[in-house]
Amino acid sequence: MDDVPKAAAAVAAVKLDQDDQQVIAPHDNADEEYKRLTDATLPRVKAAFVVLVRNSELYALRSSMRYLEDRFNHKYNYPWIFLNEEPFTEEFRNMTSMMTQAEVHYGLVPQEHWSYPDFIDQEYAAQCREDLAAEDIPYGGSESYRHMCRYQSGFFMLHPLLDDLDYYWRVEPGVKFSCDIDYDPFRLMQERDLKYGFTIALREYKATIPSLWKTTLDFAKSHPQYIYPRTRPDSLLRLVSDDNGWSYNLCHFWSNFEIASVKYMRSEGYQSYFKYLDEAGGFFYERWGDAPVHSIAVALMLKQSDVHWFYDIGYKHDNFEHCPTEEKWLTNSKCYCEPSTSFDYNLGSCTNLFLDVMNKPASSFIVTRPDPEDLPLL
Structure with missing residues (x-):
């Protein structure tokens, strides 16, 4: 751990390049922006929903x-992209294509993206799974979960079906969207030059990522x-570290909902x-998740104006729900x-820290506007 202080200092000591020094112009008139965001007749942004899903x-x-078609996509018809490590039945x-009027695409995950790389000791990885399972860590003993996290961390955005996209919206089976989405989140990303958007922020299980931050500091x-x-005053480092980079506070954006720039990813x-990270082996020897990986990268590589909280999009995954208050x-x-x-x-949320x-x-993160009949509720 002798290099940790030096590596933490590296996070702080980076010089500005020309892009960093550019000043982002303020948004133009909010009313004009909202008109564009709600105009379904404009050419669609190059974007799609992306789902890693099994036949089962x-x-x-x-x-x-x-939920998504009723709440949003019936007006915009953004395509759906489904990815699977096995061929779709x-x-x-048939039963997914009938759910939407939009284009649907079905892709196969390359075998090399869902298998052990040569540098992984599979016997040791199996023992690590047993150890985490014995500690009752969620998915601690799951082999397939580790392949999934690795794929979602660094490979899905490279799939050829995303080649023509500027943005993707990640969706998972069994989630709920509880608010009408009357504007185009993809266009918002484009208009404001955003790189990453989320709805829920929470803390990771510490036992699943014991060496992730040390490895990250080595990378930095x-x-x-x-x-x-x-x-820089617009740094995001404080989202993931309470002590200027010495340690990880476990906060991350829950990546089962994320809208992000393909170019950035x-x-x-x-x-x-x-x-x-991959070559360090933590996806298999520990249980590194894609959410902390995405989030730490955002916090270290992007700036505040690159990130948006989709506060007005109600969302529920398992027992965790974001609902506008x-x-x-x-x-x-x-x-x-x-x-x-x-x-x-x-108490387990990182939303207050983000704010x-x-x-x-x-x-301030509300994009939608009240309908005329809602005005008495203001």
Whole structure:
């Protein structure tokens, strides 16, 4: 651990390049922006929903599709991309394609992206799984979960079906969307030059990532050109470290919902980070998840204006739910979720930390507007 102080310092000591010094122009008139964001007649942004899914998850996926189609996509018809490590059945293709008027695409995960690389000791990896399973760590003993996390961390964005996309919206089977989405999140990403968007932020199980931060600091030390300077006021480092980079606070964006830039996820910086982590073996010897990997990369490589909290998109995955709690017209007229169930202000949430880092109230992330009949609720 002797190199940790030096590596942490590397996070802080990076020089600015020309792009870092550019000043982002303020958004133009908000009313004009909202008109564009809600204009379904404009040419679609180059974007799609991307789902890693198995044939056995067909009905849970159809439920997710129904929510998104009803809440948003019936107006915009963004395509769906389904990826699987096994060939999709004819039943799966037929029963998913009938859920949408949009294009649907079915892709196979390359075998080399869902198998052990040569540098992994599979016997040791099996023992590590047994050890974590004995500690009752969620998915601690699962081999397939590790392949999934590795794939979601660094490979899915490289699939040829994403070649023509500027943005993707990751969707999982069995999720719920509880608010009407009357604007185009993809266009918002494009108009504001955003790189990453999320709904839920929470803390990771420490036992699953004991060496992830040390490995990250080693990467930062050896690849300082990819690290956004910690000393800049718009740095995001504080999202993942409470002590200026010495340790990881376990906060991460839950990546089962993320809207992100394909260009960023395919960038030399991000892919170099993933390759470095991959070669360290933590996806198999520990249980590194794609959510902390994505989130740490965002915090180290991007700046505040690159990230957006989709506060007005109600979302539920398993027992974790994001539900807008303000403004009253938003909660009462555009959403059906119960505000008191929102995980945002739970002790395990990192939402308050995000707002503190951004120095903004939650309401500043509201993009949607009240309908005329909602005005009495203001």
